[in-house]
Amino acid sequence: MGSMAGSASKRPRRKRAGQYHHGDLRHALIDQALRTILTAGVEGLTLRGVGEALGVSRTALYRHFSDKQALVAAVAREGFRTFRRALVDAWEQQGRGRAGFEAMGEAYLQFAVAHPSHYRVMFGRFMESCARDPELINEATGAFQALLDALVEGQREGWVRQDDPVILARFVWSVTHGIAMLVIDGQLRDSDEAGAALNRYAAERIQAAIAPSL
Amino acid sequence: MGSMAGSASKRPRRKRAGQYHHGDLRHALIDQALRTILTAGVEGLTLRGVGEALGVSRTALYRHFSDKQALVAAVAREGFRTFRRALVDAWEQQGRGRAGFEAMGEAYLQFAVAHPSHYRVMFGRFMESCARDPELINEATGAFQALLDALVEGQREGWVRQDDPVILARFVWSVTHGIAMLVIDGQLRDSDEAGAALNRYAAERIQAAIAPSL
């Protein structure tokens, strides 16, 4: 990790001649904020630190974001983007069936465990964040849609009961989100192995819960 | 609400004559911190504000807690205490059967919705909090134990499958915790009704998931 993401901070790429420091400061700010959150958590994110790391005044950011929370919301949006991609990839690489559905569940927990601080930013204070970044809701519902699609396909194929797909998806989401939160918040002793074991067991029980009645 | 809790702040109850301001400052600090968290959230909690509300220096607290996080941990511990009581009450008032189990689930969500900030403090950064308050883990496992007991009794009565009770309890906990988090973080549009509906549906699906195989 740490290699992807920001091209902006390496080559200034100034639009015109004699500019200040950056060409795409907005993007660079999001990248730097993400980097900080990944290593130090949201509570370690400081506007002054972000500015300093980018060689820019600590108030330069107010040209691109209304306040700190708006910057955090942008990071959250970026998170939902890669999150959705991870889920869809897992689903499709396993052939979109029952196996794909299970792979999605594994990919879900994997993302949360690999980037706990990012995951927390994405789901914590969601409503307030959406107010600061209306497009965030699109990315978030996009991720939810991946789960929804899988369940609808499961209904067509007959391994998912014919309940309202939305509430069905919310139920499955609750289980996975719950496991993810318990694991990254350290509620399970020996979180590494216990979390994986819980996830395997949950996958089995979820299949039983969402299966057709008889 | 707002009537229970603190007796300490009303009658100073000084141990000896000519004292400063309080008799049980430690307890008063926890009560005041809880009050602030309930109304303004953890991010609205400020040591200076707590001190001011109690008519005490803002550094007086350091005689009773190592730092701010330790105060928050004490509030979390108090939360697990009343949380456990709420769960056990629901369980017992419904006659400790299948109905009691379902009542526990409702009581769970009810607590989270009624005190979202408190719930978040209890479950967020759990490991770090435990380091600041070792007894916190006892109260937390006490709440978990209530769920565990119900499931074991369900196994004896035959409406719960004979899997490892701990992992069974963790699964049920994940669902309920997941729902609670999604609701209080505003991830469901129209959280009030949608949350209750999801909880009802989840109760039904959980019963199916934890039922014996045939």
Next chain:
DNA sequence: ACCTGAACACCGTTCAAGT
């Protein structure tokens, strides 16, 4: 023992000013 008050090293945000 218990509490205070000044001091320290931080914050996010505003705003007049520069280019």
Next chain:
DNA sequence: ACCTGAACACCGTTCAAGT
């Protein structure tokens, strides 16, 4: 348009000093 620098109103925490 984009960025700066000083200023403002906050933080948690430390520590010598008081009773």
